[in-house]
Amino acid sequence: MQLLKRTLLASAFIALALPAFAQQGGPKKYGPGVTDTEIKIGQTMSYSGAAATYGTFGRVMVAYFKELNDKGGINGRKINLMSVDDGFSPPKTVEMTRKLVESDNVLFMCCSMGTGPNASVQKYLNDRKVPQVFVLSGATRFTDAKTAPWTMSFSPTYIDEGREAARYILRTKPNAKIALLYANDDSGKDTAIGFKEGLGADKVKMIVSEQTYEVTDATIDSQIRQAKASGADAFFDSTAAKFTAQAIRIAHDIGWQRLHVTTNNSSSIAQVLQPAGFDKSQGLVAGKFIKEPTDKQWDNDPRMKAWRDWMTKNYPEGLKTDWWNVYGYMVAETLANVIRTAGNDLTRENIMKIALSMNYDSPYLLPGLKIQTSPTVRSAVNKLRYYRFQGDQWMMIKE
Known part of the structure; x- marks a missing residue:
């Protein structure tokens, strides 16, 4: 119950920080993959292949939305995150993305892994005006509004x-x-x-x-x-x-x-x-840029405590020492609040508009860092803090 309270409070905080053009009670405007009870979202992830170690990020997101759906979803709709394995292989990414867009009719693609895989489908998605949001790559090609207006990334470039x-x-x-x-x-x-x-x-x-x-x-x-x-x-x-x-x-x-x-x-x-x-x-x-889970200064941090409790309950095989699992949770929470803010205007255009209008302090970011986007600032986080590994943990360097 305490974890649920923390999660609801955090979600409310983030929702307030997102743009004020949500249409919770307005007329329903649906894009592909949206009904009164479901929203389909696509993701390609490296669950196998050369970058399989990063697949834990996708597992966290899947677990996050499963728990969220068990509690009723978002605005009464279940989030169907269709997270598929592309083996970190661009040809496989193309194949899986085309299926997600053309056969499964997802509303948008989100949080897909890797520079090469995402680059292989960037033009395809932009030509069809399918949002490619929170790309998991810092390559600058994913932050270029002129050549790819339907693409944005999450981490610093x-x-x-x-x-x-x-x-x-x-x-x-x-x-x-x-x-x-x-x-x-x-x-x-x-x-x-x-x-x-x-x-x-x-x-x-x-x-x-x-x-x-x-x-x-x-x-x-x-x-x-x-x-x-x-x-x-x-x-x-x-x-x-x-x-x-x-x-x-x-x-x-x-x-x-x-x-x-x-x-x-x-x-x-x-x-x-x-x-x-x-x-x-x-x-x-x-x-x-994210609170390091092995850094003892966060041992009593309320949100890190809540995250550890969540991991124990929803992803027990995941490692609490792996910052990728904090990252996956933070991005899933951010994405959920983009969808929540969209209300009944669940179109591709509105999802992109909201994702490019964020300005708030995530409780999982290091102090002084913000999630901040605009039509011209297309990576959600833009700064770093430096850490040194000592003993068995990362420790923030005081400069």
Whole structure:
């Protein structure tokens, strides 16, 4: 009962913070997939394949809407979240998205995983004016209002993340020799662009090793060894989770002493640091925007307590040490309130309008950060705070 009270209070708070053009009692205006009792929503998720570790995000969302439906849904309608596995494979994403849109008639696509998969269907969805909201990628192509007016993302862009990482290194190690490693794809290239912008034209020469990897590679052993051989004493590691774990482990094993900065996406204790080994992960630094579940300063935080209770009840196999599970819950809650705000105007146009008009403080974001969007600001969160891994937990760095 206490958890239910907390959830209802939080939902009421967020609903008040969303735009005031909800039409709760107005005439019914329905788009595809909407009836008096149901709203169909589509999602492609990497439950298998190279990015399967991120599938926990989708499982949290499915569990969230199941519980919400058990309590009556939203405005009397059940939310049918059709979350399907694309194996992080763009051709499979195209196939599954077409089915969701053309056969299942979903109202919109939401919270789908990955740069490549989302890019493969971006034009298709925009040509048909199907909202592609809260994309789980920081690639800037998903925040371009001119080329993709029906697309928006949730997390900080990769350019923002790269820029902030460079500034952190400059603040803490101003004479660093830097090794840079990123994926040979849109997301990696965006991060590298932002990193170089953050250094500034006069300091780009601090990069003594710049390398890429393919997401299909088995290992990045050679890249890490080359980075050490370059003489670098700082490392910006913009790799996917399994490669970040490899980078931590290999760098430690070959005795590379360096300031190691990684990205928010690859900061999971369960998916990265435990596989790498806590002893080898000490001192790792990462930019974050969500309250880290292992950070003891949040042990008595009411909303984090409520989230842990919710996990125990609704997703017991999920790890309470994995920030991706906090992220999934926060995004699901935000999406639910977009739908709630839409009231009876459940059209694709209105969903997009509301999603691009948010301005509130989520209780799951780090202090000082907000969820804030507009027709020109198309990523819900735009800033980061830096953490260092110590012992068995992430601890916020006081700068």
